[in-house]
Amino acid sequence: MSRRKGGVVQRASSAAIGRSKDDNNLIEALKLYEGKNYKKSLKLLDTILKKNSSHVDSLALKGLNLYFTGQKEDAESYVNKAIDKIKDTSASPIGCHILGIYMRNVKKYKEAAEWFQASLDNGSTNKQIYRDLATLYSQEHDYKKLLASRKAYWEEFMGYRANWTSLAIAHELNGQRQEAVNVLSKFEELAAGKLGDAEAYEHNECLMYKNDVMYRAAKNDAAKLESVLENLDAIEPQVFDKYGWLERRAAIFMKLNRKQEASKVYRALIKRNPDNAAYYKLLEVSLDIHGNSKLKKALYEKLQKFYPRADPPAFIPLTFITDGDELTQKMNDYIVPKLKRGVPATFCNVKPLYKTNSALVAPIIEKIVTAFYSSVDSKEQPTQFVWTCYFLSQHYLLLKDFSKATEYADKALEHTPTLVELYILKARVLKHIGLLSEAAETINNGRKLDLQDRFINTKTVKYYLRANLVEKAIEVVSIFTKNDESENGVVDLHLMEASWFIVEQAEAYYRLHLEHQQRLQELENEEVPTDEEKQNERARCIKELIYQTGKYKGLALKRLHAIPKFYRQFEDDQLDFHSYCMRKGTPRAYLEMINWGKRVYTLPLYVRALKDAAKMYFSIFDHLAESADEENEKPTTDSVAKKSNKKAKKEIAAMNKRKEEDKKKLKAYENDEDVLGEKLIATKTPLEDFAQYFYNAYLSDVKDTEKDYVLEFGYQLRCGKLALSLGALAKYADVHGKSDGMVGALTLCLLDKVKDSSPLDPIAKSLALKGLERHFPEVPLDKRDDADYDWIEFFTSNYDASNLEALLTLYRAHLTLVSDTNGLKEMIMNALGNQEPRIQNVILKYEL
């Protein structure tokens, strides 16, 4: 922190002579700020501003001081005042610098960079600014300007290796690989013979980095590759990363088509680490035998003799042998010794085989293990018995034979009830059967065996959340959190960025919201009883349900909003590394981070939260649209509603009290104003909110090939951008084929909007229609306003109608094209038949 704030005073004092009194006072104030005497600095600034209320530098510095004393809103207003007084960026270099520092602290990196740049442009001689500027440009991925500032800084301070390394990286980020190599080589020349032991590691990293750059620059050019190889040989004695060195060597040989030499290197790598399966695969390729099972078999038999304790040579043959008898033999040799040793993870080892060729592999494994099972005596070899049951249960679970999976899990549990793994397994089986609460109870029993086992604690929490038992989940998770200032661990989990918990909780809250909403609707549809007592009871129930429905909805969205905050933090956390990695000399790791940083918003958990948020925001949008349609909202004049004033007041007070209690229990942050997410769900601009908080970040990071086009379609359709929806649909069809069920469903959704009766702009409609005609000529577009045309019939005969997701999309969309929802429902039920009970339950409960 102190480093970041540094630099201002040094340059200011150097030019102190010949300034006005205000400026001299400002420099005093700056010194006080530097020494973290914010209060004194503010006092001094106030005396300046009293005389001269438009002294820009003082206003800016006051803002900065206020920021550090925690008055962030006042800070902003002073900074804005300062900026208002500046024409473009023509202020004093000190003022610009102060504004830059403020902007960086509030994480407005782009503005910060602008002000730092302005400070230099306006004549600041403080060269340290270049380094700060480079950091900011790195964070903003503005590589061109990054290079300029790195270069300027390097020219000033050539005596530090970090500056050479960072200049080289900046060149590479701009695609100037040769320049990068030149810079690195030049430094090597200068430093030759002057490096001590302390710098040896940094030197090794930089040497390897230079080789990386050369290798990337060489592409497939043989002559260049030769020189990369030469360089590699030359640096060998200084390189610590022997794996990286060998891998590079082999890769060059492969590119030069010197496969025999490559194979030797791969053998050397295997010798160093016989458990890395990737080396074996690469060896196959270098020996040119990856298509020949016979030769491969011979190779692995040999390797197995060399490395009898390594897993890959024994396992890899199982992936390519197709002859049943032979595979049985090999499989037996692989599995049985493990079971004899009682290895718990035996099943996990063979699990990948089920994925590629279940029809062949599953019966073989089943035969081997059941045979072994019947040969084991539960008393003579108790551990073998238990782990074999464990294996078989997992095997049957994977094959969805739930009764057998239960049978073996129970056998194992009865045999050894003190083994945590067995409870986890039993719970998993129960989960797949759809018995979520039972699953949670089972795993909780396992948790009680050993309270300090954090793994099962976490698992238990997850199972409770899946079963919508949120309170229990919080109770259990709070055992491992810091709960000093709050009633439970939720605040701490937000602080610790425990996104797994928060997403699960959001989803649980959303399910609870749906459940309460259903109950509410059912109750509202019931006939109103005549008895006054019962009427009162009913009104009370309705009120309660309304409160719960809203609360859970708000909480779900509230939790989802926590996720983008974490990811923004991950992105921000890179800031320090733009200079740290240079100083420590770890350019390779740094580049890895840069590439990771460009993709944070496409990481699976973020996408999951994104989709959940889309579901919620879209439904808010759809409801807003609906209620706008129904001008006359249903009258809320319940006969019982007219109560005496006093009673009503009492009820309101009770409700408020309850809300306060809920808030205490459910808060996620200290000093949060919207604990229950009420403001979030009350939005009138759901699509804009969704884009701002969730979607834009995803769009900026995601590649075209991996984008979720169904989501994009839904978003654009609701925005009324028919052409963009069509674009998303066409892209989806390109990837998944035109007969994919989703293509059909989305086409109908789009067509529904293009209908003459749809209120959208006619020009947009006709454009979309033209596009549909071009992309999907097989769709009878002219029938769109024909009320008698059977679109379901069209859907089933042209698309894959067993696609559950597609059917659900159609069902949720409430199209005017498809008035017969019962038919659709039936189709969904049919498609559900192939799903496991867990999924069936979810859909029956929350969708239909």
Next chain:
Amino acid sequence: MPRGLVNLDNVYQNNLGTFSKIIEVVLPVFYPEKFYNELFDAKDKSKQVFFSKMAYYGEIAVGALKAKLLPSKSGGVAALGVYIEVLAVLDPYREKGIGSQLLQYIEDECKEHFQHNIYVHVAANNEDSLKWYQKRGFEIEGEILKGYYKETDGSTDAYVLKKHF
């Protein structure tokens, strides 16, 4: 030091769940929570001395032992002996020397505390246990106690067994 297949370890507050699980599964008698918690109850003023161990077969917890020092009836300083409250081993893991090792631990503790008597109650119909203890030098002392066990699925009657050394 190489570890054998069977090992003893302390009972901790955190794995008390495992400890009670073994006892629940093996013995027909129901023990209240207090029975387990008293091992760690700092507020307990009675100053009882407990001996407890869990036995592991490989990595799996399979045996549990809880015993205590019997104070003398007259309130004197010298204790009466050591009383085994529970000694249980999961059924599939018996005949592997686990129970003997637990018993050995108790006998070692006896020597450490200068005790010469070990007592244990065994349900009257539990012939395997009776034989097991008798084989290890225990003898039935006194008459059968009618209705000794209150909450049990097995026999309510019990014998007192004693080993003197």
